[in-house]
Amino acid sequence: MKHHIDMMDAGPDVNNEMNDAQKDRIINNNNSIEDMNDIEMANDDGYREHEEDDFDVNDVERAHSFDKRKAVSFIINLKEMHRIRETAAEDVASRVNNIVDSYINILKRRLYNYMQGLDNEIPEHTFNDLFHIELPFNGVVTAHERKKYIKENFLYVEPETVHVGQRLRVLRQRGHANLDVVRDTFIYIPLTESIEQLLQNKDILELVINQPTERNDRFYSDIQTGSVYCQNVHFQQNQIALPIVLYFDDVDICNPMSKRAGTHKIGLFYYSLGNLPVSYRSRLPAIRLLAVIKRNIMNKHNINVVLERIKKDLETLSTGITLNIHGNEYNIVGWCLCFVGDTLAAHEFGGFKTGVGFAFQKCRSCECTFNDMQENFEEHLFIERNLDRYDDQCYELSMAQTLSVRDVISRSYGINFRSLARDFPNFDLTQQIPYDIMHVIFEGVAVYEIKLVLKVLLDERFIVITEMNNLIENFSYGYANRSSQPTSIPAKVINGNETTLKQSASSMIVLMRLLPFFLIDKLNCPFNNQYIKFLIELCEITLILLSPIISYESVQMLRFMISSHLRQFKELFPDKNIIPKQHYLIHLPSTIEKFGALCNVWTMRFESKHNFVKERMAGCHNFKNIEKSISERFAMYECSLNLCDKHPLFNNDCMFGKTKPIHQIEYCKEKLESFFWY
Known part of the structure; x- marks a missing residue:
C-alpha cells in the first residue's frame, strides 16, 4: 500500500512509465484484497454489515x-x-x-x-x-x-394463553372467606410460527428440503421407509412436506417422594420434524415445545382442549403456508405423521381407556379381550380397529342415556371419549399411534419375564442372588455403557410382588445384552435349560427390535419368533397371565412395516427433554403460574438457538478428513446388499 501511495505522489510522469504488466499486477492485487474482504465478511456470524474503506x-x-x-x-x-x-x-x-x-x-x-x-x-x-x-x-x-x-x-415466538373454562376458588382474607372466579388456561406455542423460527437456520432448512427420495422395499429404517409415509400421496406430491411427530407425557417437577408430589404435575406436548435425518432428529434441540398444561386442568376438561388448538394449526398447515426465510418464499405443507408416547399417553391421546385393566377390550389396535390374549398369539386372529368402527362406538357412547349405561359401553369398547385427534387432517388414530418399545419391552415385558425366570433359577439353585449382583456391580462395562450400567437386584424384588427390577430403561438394555453371558459363562447355568433358552429368545427378539435397519425377511421371522415366545411362556408359566404389554408384542412387526425401525419412533429422546424443565425449575419456590414460566424459558431457549455462531443441533458433528470418490457404485451396492442379506 505504501508503494502505491509513493507512486501517486510522484506525479503523472511515473504513472506513465508503468508498463502494462505492472498495471495488471496492481489491479490483481486490489482484486485479491477485495476478495479477501468479501471472504472475511461472508465468514462472519451473520450480524456484520458490509464495510467500506471509508468509515463514516x-x-x-x-x-x-x-x-x-x-x-x-x-x-x-x-x-x-x-x-x-x-x-x-x-x-x-x-x-x-x-x-x-x-x-x-x-x-x-x-x-x-x-x-x-x-x-x-x-x-x-x-x-x-x-x-x-x-x-x-x-x-x-x-x-x-x-x-x-x-x-x-429477533424472531421470537410468543407463547399463547388459551382459556378452556373457569372454576371457583375460596379466598380467605382477614378471617373472611370469599369466592373468586379463576380461569382454567394452558400455554400453547403456535406450531406454524415455531416451524418458521426453526427453519430460519440455513443448515436445517437445507436438511428439510434436500431429503432423500430413494427407498429400498427390502429394508425398513427411518419413517420415510414405512407404509404410512410412502402411501400418503401428499408427502409424495409436495416438494416441502413436513411429517410432524407429536409427543405427550406428564412430568412432576417437585420431589416425587415429598408430600406435595403430584400437586404440580404438568403435561408437556412436544413435536419434531420427520424430515430431519435420524442422527439429528434424536438430538434435543430438534425436539420443540408445543403446549404446557396442568394435569388437574386436563383431568377436568380432558386432553381435547389441547388437541383442538393443535388441530387448528394442523389444518392451516395442511392447506399450505408461505414462509419468508432469508428473503426467499417457501410454500410449506405438513401433516401429523404419528403420535408417540407411553401406553397411558397414547391411550389418552386416542380417547381409549388409560387403565386397560378395567376395559373389556384392552388394545388400541385390535378388539382383543382378556381371554383372547391368553389363547391367541398371532395378529390376524384379532379384529382390527378402524375409523368406521371407532366412530360407531363413539357415537354409541355419546348416545348413552345414563352414566351407568355410558360406563358399561365405555368398559366394553375400551373407549373413554371421542378424541379430537380423529379430526386431524390425513390422520388415522387407529393406525398412526406406534407402540413404544421402551415402555413395552424395557419397562414391561422384559421386567416381567426376567423376574419370573430368575425366580425359577433361584428356586432350583442354579444361581445365587449375591453372586449375580457381584457380577452386575463388578463387571467391566464399556465406555458407552458406564452411564447406563445396571444396579444390583434386591432379593425382595424377585420374591415379592413388585413389578420392577429397580432398573431404568437404558440399564435394562445393557442388562439384557449381558444377562445370557452372566448366566451361562459366569454362573455356569446349563445352556439347554428351557428357561435359559426362553430368556435368550427374549434377548434375540429385543435385539431385532432395536436394529436401526431391518430387512423384510427379518420382520416376517420376528412375527414367528414372537408367536412362539408367547406360547412358550404359557407352557413354562401356566399359572401366570399374558399381560397387555406382552400382547402388544404381536403388533410390533406391523408397526415396523408402517413406521420403519422402532428405535426411530420411541420416546427415549423425548423423555430426555424433560430434564430441561427439571433443571430450570430446580429451586423454584413460586408455582403460581408455573406453566407460563416454563413456556417462556422454552421460548427464550429456542430463540437463542439461532443466535449461536453454530446451531447446537450440529455441535456433535464429526469433521472427516480427505475422502476418495467411489467409481464402482454398483459393485459396492452389491457387496453391501449381500452382506446384510446373509
Missing part, C-alpha cells in the same frame, strides 16, 4: 447496532445454555457495563493527557463527546428490557 457516522451506528445484538445474544446464551438464574444474568450485565465504562474512562484520560503533552489544546468536552459510547448492555440489563428488545429484533 453511519458505520458507527451500524457497529453500535451490531454490538447490541451481540450483547443480547451473549446474555441469552449464558442464561439458557448454561442455566444461570435471572438475578445472575442481570448481575453479569451490570458488572460488564461497569468494567467497560472503567476502561473507556482510563483510555479517555490517557489519550487526553497525551494530546496535552503535544501542545495540542483540545477542549475536554470534545473528548467527552468523542468517548460518549453507549455501554453494551444499556437498555437490556433486566429481563423485561431484554424481552422487549428480543421481540423487536
